[in-house]
Amino acid sequence: MDFELILRVFPFLFKAALVTVHVSVLSICLGLVIGSISAAANFSRYSFVRWPARFYVSFFRGTPALIQLFILYFGGPQIGINLEPMAAGVIGLGINIGAYMSESIRGAIIAVDKGQIEAGRSLGLGKLQVQRKIIIPQAARLMIRPIGVNSIGLIKGSVIVSTISVIELTFTAHRFISSTYKPFELFIAASALYLVIVSIVSFIVDRLDEHFALEV
Amino acid sequence: MSLDFSIVPSFLDMLFEGAMWTFFLTVLSIIFSLIFGTFFAIMQLSRYRLFKFFTRFFVWIFMGTPLLLQVYLIYFGLVQIGLNLNAFTAGVIALSLHFSVYNSDIIRSGIFAVDKGHFEASRSLGLSHSQTMRKVVVPQALHMVMPALGNMMIALLKESSLISIIGVMELTLSAQRAISETFHPFEFYVTAAAIYYIFNLMLEWAIKNVEARSAKYR
Numbered sequence: 001m002d003f004e005l006i007l008r009v010f011p012f013l014f015k016a017a018l019v020t021v022h023v024s025v026l027s028i029c030l031g032l033v034i035g036s037i038s039a040a041a042n043f044s045r046y047s048f049v050r051w052p053a054r055f056y057v058s059f060f061r062g063t064p065a066l067i068q069l070f071i072l073y074f075g076g077p078q079i080g081i082n083l084e085p086m087a088a089g090v091i092g093l094g095i096n097i098g099a100y101m102s103e104s105i106r107g108a109i110i111a112v113d114k115g116q117i118e119a120g121r122s123l124g125l126g127k128l129q130v131q132r133k134i135i136i137p138q139a140a141r142l143m144i145r146p147i148g149v150n151s152i153g154l155i156k157g158s159v160i161v162s163t164i165s166v167i168e169l170t171f172t173a174h175r176f177i178s179s180t181y182k183p184f185e186l187f188i189a190a191s192a193l194y195l196v197i198v199s200i201v202s203f204i205v206d207r208l209d210e211h212f213a214l215e216v
Numbered sequence: 217m218s219l220d221f222s223i224v225p226s227f228l229d230m231l232f233e234g235a236m237w238t239f240f241l242t243v244l245s246i247i248f249s250l251i252f253g254t255f256f257a258i259m260q261l262s263r264y265r266l267f268k269f270f271t272r273f274f275v276w277i278f279m280g281t282p283l284l285l286q287v288y289l290i291y292f293g294l295v296q297i298g299l300n301l302n303a304f305t306a307g308v309i310a311l312s313l314h315f316s317v318y319n320s321d322i323i324r325s326g327i328f329a330v331d332k333g334h335f336e337a338s339r340s341l342g343l344s345h346s347q348t349m350r351k352v353v354v355p356q357a358l359h360m361v362m363p364a365l366g367n368m369m370i371a372l373l374k375e376s377s378l379i380s381i382i383g384v385m386e387l388t389l390s391a392q393r394a395i396s397e398t399f400h401p402f403e404f405y406v407t408a409a410a411i412y413y414i415f416n417l418m419l420e421w422a423i424k425n426v427e428a429r430s431a432k433y434r
Contacts, residue, residue: 062416063409064377075402156282184293187285195280
C-alpha cells in the first residue's frame with residue numbers, strides 16, 4: 001500500500017467526488033419530478049394515461065441502467081438526440097431512478113388507509129382537497145425512507161456515467177491509475193469517498209424518517 | 217444515420233451467446249450470494265462479539281460502496297497483491313459478495329420475524345436446537361423473506377451488465393461487439409434491453425413459483 005500516493009491524489013479525488021454529488025443531486029431531482037408525474041398518471045382513470053406510465057416503470061425497472069444510458073448516449077444521435085456526456089448522464093440516471101421513485105411514491109399513497117379518504121369525503125371535502133390535505137401529507141412521511149433508499153442506490157449507481165466519460169470520482173480514479181499503475185490504492189480511496197457520501201446521506205435519511213415518523 | 221432493425225437478426229447468434237453467459241453469471245452469483253448471505257446472517261446472530269463486529273463492518277463497507285468499484289478492486293486491484301483472477305471469476309465473486317450482504321440483512325430480519333413462541337414451543341416438544349431451526353424457524357423465515365430475496369435476484373440480473381466493463385463477453389459486451397462492426401448502437405442496445413427484460417420476466421416467474429411453494433409453511 002502506497003499511502004503517500006493516496007494523500008497526494010486526495011484533493012483531486014475530493015473535487016471529483018463533488019462532481020459525483022452534483023450529478024447525483026441533479027438526477028435525484030429529475031427522478032423525483034418524473035416519478036411524481038408517473039405515479040400520478042398511474043392513478044389516472046384513463047387507460048391511455050395509465051398505460052404509458054406503467055410501461056415506463058416496467059421498462060426502466062426491468063432493464064439494466066447501463067444499457068439505458070448507452071441507448072441514450074450512443075444510440076441517441078441516431079434518433080436526433082445529441083447530448084454532452086454530463087447531460088446524458090444526468091438525464092439517463094434521472095429517467096432510470098424516476099421509475100423507482102414512481103413506485104415508491106405510489107406505494108406510499110396506497111399505504112394510506114382508505115378509510116381516511118372516505119372520512120374526508122363524508123366530512124364534505126372535495127376529491128382534490130382530500131388528496132391535498134389528507135392523503136399527501138400522510139403519504140409524504142411514508143415516502144421518506146423508500147425515496148432515501150432510492151437516492152442512496154442512485155449515488156452508488158452513478159459510477160456508470162464514468163463509462164461515458166463524465167469526469168466524476170470513478171473516472172478520475174481511473175485516470176490516476178493509468179498514470180501510476182496503482183489500482184488497489186486508488187480504488188480503495190475512491191470507495192472510501194463513496195462510503196463517506198453514502199453514510200452522510202443515510203444518516204440524514206434516518207434522522208428525517210425519525211423526525212417525521214407518524215405518531216401512532 | 218437512421219434506424220434499421222433489419223441488421224439485428226444476423227447478429228442474433230452473437231447476442232444469444234452473450235445472453236447465455238449473462239445467464240450463467242447471474243445463476244452462479246445468485247447461488248453464491250444466497251450461500252454467503254446465509255453465512256453472514258448467521259455470523260451476525262452469533263453470540264461472539266468479534267464475529268458480529270467484523271460482519272457488521274463488512275456489510276457496512278459493501279453496502280456503502282458502488283458495485284463497479286468492488287468489481288474493479290477484485291479484478292484489477294487484487295493483481296497487485298498477487299491474486300490474478302480471470303474476468304468471469306472476478307465478476308461472479310464481486311456480484312455474489314455485493315448481493316450477499318443485502319441478502320444477509322434480509323435473512324437476518326426474516327429469522328427475527330419468526331415468533332419466538334414457535335421456537336420455544338418446538339423446544340418444549342423435545343426437538344433439538346438444530347431441528348427447531350431446520351424444521352420450524354427456517355421454513356417460516358424463508359416464506360417471509362422470499363419476496364425481498366427475489367427483488368435482490370432481479371437486481372443482480374440487471375447489475376450483471378456491469379461485468380461487461382471488465383471484458384466478460386456477456387450480453388452487454390456482445391451488443392457492443394455487434395455495434396463496433398455495424399455502428400448501429402441504438403438497435404443493438406434496444407435488442408439487448410429486450411433480452412434482459414425477457415430474462416427478468418422469466419426470473420420473476422420462477423420466484424413467484426418458489427414463493428407459492430413456500431406458502432404452505434406460512
